Amino acid sequence: MHNKKDDLAYIQEFKTQTPAFAQLGATLAAADADARNYDAVLVIGGNGAMFDLPTHAPTTAFLQSISAAHKPIAAVCHGPAALVNVKKGEGTYLVTGKRVNSFTNLEEQAFGGDVIDDLPFLLEDKLKERGAVYVNNAPMLPYVAVDENLITAQNPMAVPTAVEALLLKLGITPIARTDFKDEATMKLVQEARASGPYLIDIALNKAPGRYDLNYLALYGFYSYKLASGQAAKRLELEIMQAVSRHFEHPMYSVNLIQALKEQGFAADAKAEFERFKSRYPGDENIPVIANLLASE
Numbered sequence: 001m002h003n004k005k006d007d008l009a010y011i012q013e014f015k016t017q018t019p020a021f022a023q024l025g026a027t028l029a030a031a032d033a034d035a036r037n038y039d040a041v042l043v044i045g046g047n048g049a050m051f052d053l054p055t056h057a058p059t060t061a062f063l064q065s066i067s068a069a070h071k072p073i074a075a076v077c078h079g080p081a082a083l084v085n086v087k088k089g090e091g092t093y094l095v096t097g098k099r100v101n102s103f104t105n106l107e108e109q110a111f112g113g114d115v116i117d118d119l120p121f122l123l124e125d126k127l128k129e130r131g132a133v134y135v136n137n138a139p140m141l142p143y144v145a146v147d148e149n150l151i152t153a154q155n156p157m158a159v160p161t162a163v164e165a166l167l168l169k170l171g172i173t174p175i176a177r178t179d180f181k182d183e184a185t186m187k188l189v190q191e192a193r194a195s196g197p198y199l200i201d202i203a204l205n206k207a208p209g210r211y212d213l214n215y216l217a218l219y220g221f222y223s224y225k226l227a228s229g230q231a232a233k234r235l236e237l238e239i240m241q242a243v244s245r246h247f248e249h250p251m252y253s254v255n256l257i258q259a260l261k262e263q264g265f266a267a268d269a270k271a272e273f274e275r276f277k278s279r280y281p282g283d284e285n286i287p288v289i290a291n292l293l294a295s296e
Contacts, residue, residue: 008180008182010180029058030056030058030059030061030062031058033062035062035065035066035069035071036069038066038071039071039170040066040071040072040073040074040166040169040170041062041063041066041071041072041073041074042074042075042076042162042163042166043063043073043074043075043076043079043080043082043083044076044077044079045075045076045077045078045079045081045103045156046077046078047078047112047115047119049077049078049079049081049082050078050081050119050120050121050123051119051120053079053081053082054081054082054084054085054120055085059082060082060085060086063082063083063086063094064086064087064088064094067086067088067094067149068088068089070149071149072149072150072151072166072169072170073149073150073151074151074152074153074162074163074165074166075102075151075152075153076152076153076156076158076159076162077102077103077153077154077155077156077158077159078102078103078123079102079152080095080100080101080102080123080127080152081102081123081126083095083100083127083150083152084123084126084127084130092131093130093131094150095127095130095131095132095150096130096131096132097131097132097133098132098133098147098148098150099132099133099135099145099146099147100127100132100133100134100135100145100147100150100152101134101135101136101143101144101145101152101153101154101158102123102124102127102136102152102154103123103124103154103155104124104136104139104154105122105124105125106139106226107139107140107154107155108122108123108124110139110222110225110226124136136154137154137190138193138223138226138227139222139223139226140155140157140186140189140218140219140222140223141154141155141157141186141189141190141193142154142155142157142158142161142183142186142187142190143158144158144161144162144165146165149169151165151166151169156182157182157183157186157187160179160180160183179210181210181211181212181215182212182215184210184211185211185212185215185216185219186215186219188200188203188211188216189216189219189239192239192242193235193239197235197238197239197241197242198242200216200239200242200243200246201242201245201246204246213243213246213247216243216246216247217243217247217249217252219239219243220236220239220240220243220244220247220252220255220256221251221252221255223236223239223240224236224237224240224255224259225255233259233263234263237259237260237263240255240256240259241256241268244256244272248279250276250279250280250283250285253272253275253276253279253280254276254285254289256272257269257272257273257276257289257292257293258289258292260272261292261293266293269293270293273289273290273293276289
C-alpha cells in the first residue's frame, strides 16, 4: 500500500513498527461486531466516509449500542458523517444539542472541489440540520469539540488531540510526546493568529526543523482567499507575508502581490513584484502582475 502521505515518518512507523496491518486484516464487519467487546470507538474520516457510513445500517446500529452503553465515541474530519443517523433511545439524534465539530463547508469548498458536487450532503450542514451546536476553527486549523462522551475533530491536524481526548475519557493519561511536524506547524499558525504573525519568524529561526514549510505555505496560499471581513483578511495577509520570508514559489508570490494590491499596500506590492522578477525572470505572470499594479 502506498499513498501521497506514505513518506511521512509517523505513517512509516505505523506501517512498519506496529501490528496495524495484521489487525486491519482481521477487521470485523460492523454487523459482526459486539459493542460489549469495545470500550470506545474512533471513526476516521476521508471522503469515502460521506458515502458509506451514514447509510450503513450495521454501522449506525453499532454506534447506537456504543452510545447507549455510555462509552465514548470520537469521530474526526469526515468521520462525523457516521453520526448523522445515530439516535438515542428516545428517538432523538445523538448530536442534537451537543457541541459538534467536523470538516467544515469552507474546507470542503477549498480542498474538495473535485468531489464536492458528488457528495451526498455537506457535513457541516447535515450536523446542523440534526440539531448539533456546531463549533469550529478557521479552515485548516485544529479544533476538537468534547461534549460528554462525544468527541469530534475538524481536520487531520486535530486528530492527535482528539485521540488524546479519547484516552482521557477512558481514564488513560496520554504520554508526553513531541508534536508531529504538520501538527506543530498548524499550532504555530494558530498562535500567530492570536498573538502576532511575527511568531512565525521567531519559531522558524529558533527551531526550523520542527515545522513543515509546505504546510505553512499551503495555509498562506488559501487563508487570505477564505477569510471573511477586512480585519480577517489583513491578519491573513500578514501571515502570508511572514511565510513568504521563509518560502519561495512563484504562485505563492503572485497571490501575495495580488493580496497586497487588494488591501491598498501598493508600495509593498511593487517591492514584492521586483523580488518576483529577480527570482523568476521570464515567468508568464510578469506582464499580468505589471498590468495589475499599473491599474488604479
